[in-house]
Structures are given as structure tokens and as C-alpha cells.
Amino acid sequence: xxxxxxxxxxxxVAGALATxxxxxxSTVVAQERAEADGPAFTLLAEQVRLQDAVRPKAAVGESFxxxxxxxxxxxxxxxxxDYAVSVASPDGVTAEISPTGSKSAPVYEFTPQIxxxxxxxxxxxxxxxxxxxxxxxxxxxxxxEVEKARAAAARRAANDNQPQVTFGxxxxxxxxxRDLDKAFDLYHEQDLDASLFVGDLTNNAxxxxxxxxxxxxxxxLDENGDGKDDISLVAAxxxxxxxxxxxxxxxxxxxxxxxxxxxxxxxxxxxxxxxSPGSGELDEETGRPTQRSTGDYAYARDWLHTxxxxxxxEHPDRPVFVxxxxxxxxxxxxxxxxxxxxxxxxxxxxxxxxxDDFPQAVVWGGHIHTPNNISTSIWQDxxxxxxxxxxxxxxxxxxxxxxxxxPNDAGNNAQTSVVEVAGSVVTVKNYxxxxxxxxxxxxxxxxxxxxxxxxxxxxxxxxxxxxxAGPKWPAGAAVTVSDVKEDTAQVSFPQxxxxxxxxxxxxxxxxxQVTEKATGATVADFKQWSGFYILPLPATRGHAVRDLKxxxxxxxxxxxxxxxxxxxxxxxxTFKTAPPPPPVDPADYLVYQDFESVASQLQxxxxxxxxxxxxxxxxxxxTPAGWTITNSPDMPTGTREMNGWSLMTKxxxxxxxxxxxxxxxxxxxxxxxxxxxxxxDVNDPESRGRFDSTLTTPSAPIPAGTSRVYLAWDNxxxxxxxxxxxxxxxxxxxxxxxxxxxxxxxxxxxSQGNKTVNLPVDVPAGATSMKxxxxxxxxxxxxxxxxxxxxxxxxxxxx
Numbered sequence: 001x002x003x004x005x006x007x008x009x010x011x012x013v014a015g016a017l018a019t020x021x022x023x024x025x026s027t028v029v030a031q032e033r034a035e036a037d038g039p040a041f042t043l044l045a046e047q048v049r050l051q052d053a054v055r056p057k058a059a060v061g062e063s064f065x066x067x068x069x070x071x072x073x074x075x076x077x078x079x080x081x082d083y084a085v086s087v088a089s090p091d092g093v094t095a096e097i098s099p100t101g102s103k104s105a106p107v108y109e110f111t112p113q114i115x116x117x118x119x120x121x122x123x124x125x126x127x128x129x130x131x132x133x134x135x136x137x138x139x140x141x142x143x144x145e146v147e148k149a150r151a152a153a154a155r156r157a158a159n160d161n162q163p164q165v166t167f168g169x170x171x172x173x174x175x176x177x178r179d180l181d182k183a184f185d186l187y188h189e190q191d192l193d194a195s196l197f198v199g200d201l202t203n204n205a206x207x208x209x210x211x212x213x214x215x216x217x218x219x220x221l222d223e224n225g226d227g228k229d230d231i232s233l234v235a236a237x238x239x240x241x242x243x244x245x246x247x248x249x250x251x252x253x254x255x256x257x258x259x260x261x262x263x264x265x266x267x268x269x270x271x272x273x274x275x276s277p278g279s280g281e282l283d284e285e286t287g288r289p290t291q292r293s294t295g296d297y298a299y300a301r302d303w304l305h306t307x308x309x310x311x312x313x314e315h316p317d318r319p320v321f322v323x324x325x326x327x328x329x330x331x332x333x334x335x336x337x338x339x340x341x342x343x344x345x346x347x348x349x350x351x352x353x354x355x356d357d358f359p360q361a362v363v364w365g366g367h368i369h370t371p372n373n374i375s376t377s378i379w380q381d382x383x384x385x386x387x388x389x390x391x392x393x394x395x396x397x398x399x400x401x402x403x404x405x406x407p408n409d410a411g412n413n414a415q416t417s418v419v420e421v422a423g424s425v426v427t428v429k430n431y432x433x434x435x436x437x438x439x440x441x442x443x444x445x446x447x448x449x450x451x452x453x454x455x456x457x458x459x460x461x462x463x464x465x466x467x468x469a470g471p472k473w474p475a476g477a478a479v480t481v482s483d484v485k486e487d488t489a490q491v492s493f494p495q496x497x498x499x500x501x502x503x504x505x506x507x508x509x510x511x512x513q514v515t516e517k518a519t520g521a522t523v524a525d526f527k528q529w530s531g532f533y534i535l536p537l538p539a540t541r542g543h544a545v546r547d548l549k550x551x552x553x554x555x556x557x558x559x560x561x562x563x564x565x566x567x568x569x570x571x572x573x574t575f576k577t578a579p580p581p582p583p584v585d586p587a588d589y590l591v592y593q594d595f596e597s598v599a600s601q602l603q604x605x606x607x608x609x610x611x612x613x614x615x616x617x618x619x620x621x622x623t624p625a626g627w628t629i630t631n632s633p634d635m636p637t638g639t640r641e642m643n644g645w646s647l648m649t650k651x652x653x654x655x656x657x658x659x660x661x662x663x664x665x666x667x668x669x670x671x672x673x674x675x676x677x678x679x680x681d682v683n684d685p686e687s688r689g690r691f692d693s694t695l696t697t698p699s700a701p702i703p704a705g706t707s708r709v710y711l712a713w714d715n716x717x718x719x720x721x722x723x724x725x726x727x728x729x730x731x732x733x734x735x736x737x738x739x740x741x742x743x744x745x746x747x748x749x750x751s752q753g754n755k756t757v758n759l760p761v762d763v764p765a766g767a768t769s770m771k772x773x774x775x776x777x778x779x780x781x782x783x784x785x786x787x788x789x790x791x792x793x794x795x796x797x798x799x
Contacts, residue, residue, distance in 0.1 A: 169198065470567045554575055711797075
């Protein structure tokens, strides 16, 4: 029997459920031969005739009787078990038809479920394996339906003969070579044709970093070692790949095996255009700009337009893929905040771009570090397509949520897109490399259809918003308030669910509103992402509420929002904070410092998170009596408030990129802060040196006969390589003892966050006084250290 595809789904209802040939093997009786009056044909050298002529027309949804073949000669050895009957539907599915009735009088029937041309096939297999068959056609449906079905079949046949290409796409690698290896594992597993790197391959465009990229590419592009790449590479530069001069362009070309910053490649008949940041003129011989720039593309605009026009004229119904590190402003998710210049202008109704006349364009942009777990990461409102190239290195989101753009639970992430193109049809799937799971966001469109009416036929536009509603809470959902203290409380609740929709909507974020019950005053109003970028999605969500008053009753309301900002219903709860603790008497300690004594010295902001801090009295370099701040003479000047240790209110410090700075709940109002991350925001000091600053306590007398003292402080430390921190005690005898040394190697991120450090210190013989150094050093654009409530005593200190 010829190979048969047996899966019909809802397209065809056969006369029986089983898919087997006629059973038995008895010779067909003479009565059947006599009754046969249909067309005759040969099966395995035997003359057979259909009992009835095949009717040329069938009705959709009605049973159709298939005539049985019978031998024309009484001496024939042809048996009913020697043949099978199958039917091929207009959409290309073939199913074998099992008979009903008796062995001597089998009945073959099927019910057409769609209009179009059906093929009835009679096939037989000889003892020597010879296959023979005869085919008849039946048309189901009225003339108009049949013509429509035939046109669809013709399109499918054409697509079968069109080119195909598959590739992976990612952005913002930033030296994450291990994650890049994970991406290549997936690309090889999926047998992809190409990989697209949409810029920021490195951090600082150094020769060493580019060498790291080349090492990965040399290993993974040609895995079988035959000197020919198994996976083609298409790459563009990002702002981090340029460097301080023009050398970044050369290093890029060397590391990528000859890739040019601006180029037009063809893979399997599809064009891939790379456009890299620069300025001046475009040297078309080398593909390089004549001058450097880290975010402008205007110098290449005319060249890009020429390439788009030529490529779309060559193949009007095929997509053209363009790699531009910076997204076009006001296109996909968060591109209204982070974007490049030179290829587009305006937003909304005033939006214009070099791509406006090319609905075939699919523009990949990176830079913003956003995940593809949200359906607005693809945009088609402008009559062409932009898509986010997901990052290997950390996520960032929109501002105005949780006082930051980097979720505290999104540091360990890596994603890639996997794209399949068949003819004019593009399918973008998204994959979480850390979770090892496909993301529930798949985007598919037909370029040929879109060209006919770009404003109507592109599916991924803001028209989707009208098909959604606010999220829904699961039955019985309630807000729980726990760990209630004098000034903080922890709020938690089960995740809401997106309302029923067909546009891949999600629960995007939650809004928290906290009011004082007695006065109705709002004391907190902030938003938090739902964790939509985490797989699997956390079952619950929660957040600390801070800066509350002791012994006070509050109400907290939580409202969920969907992708397009539509709110669901709010749920709420009330709670009462704990009473304030009794005041501390500094005389009870050898040293006690909460830094509140400098509150009258606080100044308004000058460079940190301006202009938001312009009128906030929040920082000072004035220290309490006896305390000192010492910066290394080699440390460059950066953001003024953050140039070494400073004393500042938590609110002033946290009024910017939060990055879990607000997690320092043990700190009270004024705290001591060393923050090289914020230090590097002004004047680019890390390009000229390292952050190195020491905060020192006053000299503290050691009572006679004391062999051990105890040091404690409330600590909030976040580590990133190459930053280091140390706490050292110096005695008046000249001896120095290092109590703490934190590095990226021995201090996991936030492992020393919001905790009380409590250490015993042995006193050497003859020592009568001591002081303590808190030093943060060897830091670049890394993270931070904050301390409060420094205590030194001769007795163990209770937390």
C-alpha cells in the first residue's frame, strides 16, 4: 500500500474510525462482477471495473458513496484485500477510508468538510512489492466556493516553491559569553540558517572583549570544523562597541570574520541590511562611517533608502530585515524613552521614517534591554515592522515603575528570538535561555498580504487594545500584610489573570496606593511589574511599603493593569504599624552613630537625578564630629553628591534608579552612602580611573583590661565586578585588622543587603583606642554600599 497520511482532523469524516484496508481475502463473487458498470482500469495487471461511475460532484457536509472496484473476469485472482481506498482533501490531507458493511459487500463513504477538489485513490500492492493505483476526482461545493479553494491551493503550491530562511536574533550581549553559548546551543538544535546580533556585543569595545567574542564565534559558527560556517552571522555595532576612537569599527570587523558596519547580505534569497552608529560620510568601500558616533545613523540614511528600494523592487513580496542597534523612537515597547537618531522623526501622527514606503521592512532594534514576554515588543502601526531584539545582559523597562527601570528580580536573564520565514510569511518565536522554555509570545504575519493595505493588514498594531479588558482576580483573591514594623510592612497577593483575549495580552504591572485611615492622606503611590519577564510566572506578587509612621492604621489598595494600561478591579486590606522603638542613648556605647546629627547640614541636589532632586534637601559631605571621608587622590571626579562617601537621606538617594536601594529598610532617615554606579553618571569618571573612598569613625577609647570589643552596623551592599569593599580596624598600637573583604568572587549579589553585620574584634595587648575604616574601592560603574547605626561596645550587640 502507498504511504497514507491518516490525520484528517475536522476536514473529513470517514465512514469508519479505523484506518485499515479491506480485511479478509475472499474472491469477489460473480454477482458483483455482473453488476459493475463503471469505468474499467488495471490494478496489478488485473482488469477491474468500478461498480458504478464516480459522481463528479459532491455536497459539503453530506455523505458521498465511493464505488467499489471488482474484477471483470471470472478467473481473476483479484481479492478484496488486495487494494485500499484513500481520499485527498483540497488542503492536502490524505486519509485511508475503511469500509462499513460486510466483507462481501463493503461500503466506502466519506463526508467532505470543505469545498474544493478531492481525489479518490484506489491502490494495490503485489507480492513483489509493486505498487499500482488509479485516481478519480470529485468536486465538492458550489462554483464560487470551489474557485476560492483552488486559488488557496495555488498559493500554497507557490509557497512550497518559495525560498525559506530561519535565524536567531538577539541584542545586547555585553560580554555574556556563557549565555551566548546557550543561544548557539538553541540555534544548532533548531538547525537555523543564521544568527543576528543587533549591537552592544561588548561593554567597552576593548581588544580583549572583541577577542572574547571572536573565540565564541570561531567555536560555534563552524562546529563541524570543515572551514564553512554551519550558521551564517549578520551583526551590527551598538554604542558600547564603538570605543573612544575609530578602532571599535576595525575590531568589530576582525572579530566577526570580515563583517562590515554597514552592509547588505543575502541569505537564501532574503536581504539582511546592517546599519551601525556613526557620523560624517559613509565609505561604501569599507562600510564604515568617516567619524564616530554612538547613537546617530543619519550619515547612512540615503544609502539605506537606496538598498531598501533595490531589494523590494527585486522581490516585492519578501521581507527585508534591517539591524539597527537603537530602536526607532515611539515604536515598540519602551522605545519612547531610549532610541537613536537619524532614521526617524516624531511620534504618533507626526512619525516619519526612512522605512515609510517599505512595508516589507522588518527592523530589529536592541539597546533598551527589554524582554519579549509582552506583545508590544513588536510594532506595525507605521505600515512596516519593528521588533525588539531581546538581550542576553539584564533587563530594563519603562521608567515610573517601582522608582527604577531595572526590576530587582530580573538580573539573571537571557532571551533570543527564533524566526522562520517561508515565502512572504514571517513567524517570530521567543525563547527564554535561562528557563529553557518558549515564551508565550509568537508573532506571525504575511508580508504579501500586508503590502495590499499596510494600515489594515498588519496585525500587531494598537488596534489590539480594543480587543482587551482589565485583568481579573482569581476567586477569593485578597491582599495579605505581614512583617509589620514601625515604618514598613510587606504586602502580598495572588497574581491576577489577563481577561480573555486573542492578542496575547498579559498582566503588565500593579499599582499600590497606601492611605492613612485617620486622615485619608496618600502616603505611597507606586507601581510594580508583575514579573511577566520570569518563567514560570511567580504565583504571587508583593512589595514592601516603606516610610510609614509608627502606631498608625493604613489601607493598601492593589490594582492590576494589562499591556495597554487598562485597569482591573482593586483589592485592599488595612493594617496598623508597630509603635516606635525607645530612643537609643549614645552613651551606652563606645561608638554610636545614626548620622541624624547632620540633618541640618543637608543641601539640595546639584547633579544626582536632576531636576527631581533640585529642591530636595538631601545630602552633605559634612560628617558628625570626629568622622572623616577620604578619597584616593587618583579617584576622578564624577557626580558631585556621589564623589566618594556622602551622608544623605534615603529618599534623596533612592530618588532615581532604585535597583533595590529602597531595600535598605534597616536604615532610617540619614545614612552613609558610597555609590560608584551613580558617581559614574556625570563626567564619565570610570574612563579615567576607579572609585576609591573611605569613611572613618572617630578614635574610640578602649577601657583598660578589655580583650574583645564588638562592632555592628546596619548594612546594605550590592556587588558587581570589579568592585571591592573592606572594613578594617586600626589600633593605636599601629596594628590593622581587616574584618571584611567583599568581592564579586566571594559575595553573591545582595547577599549582604539589608542586614545587620555583627563582628567580634580581639584587642591586641597595649591597645587603648581604635577606629574603623569602611572602604569601597576598585569600582567602576558598579553598584553601592550604604550603612547606618554604627555601634561599638565591650558587650555583644543585639541586632
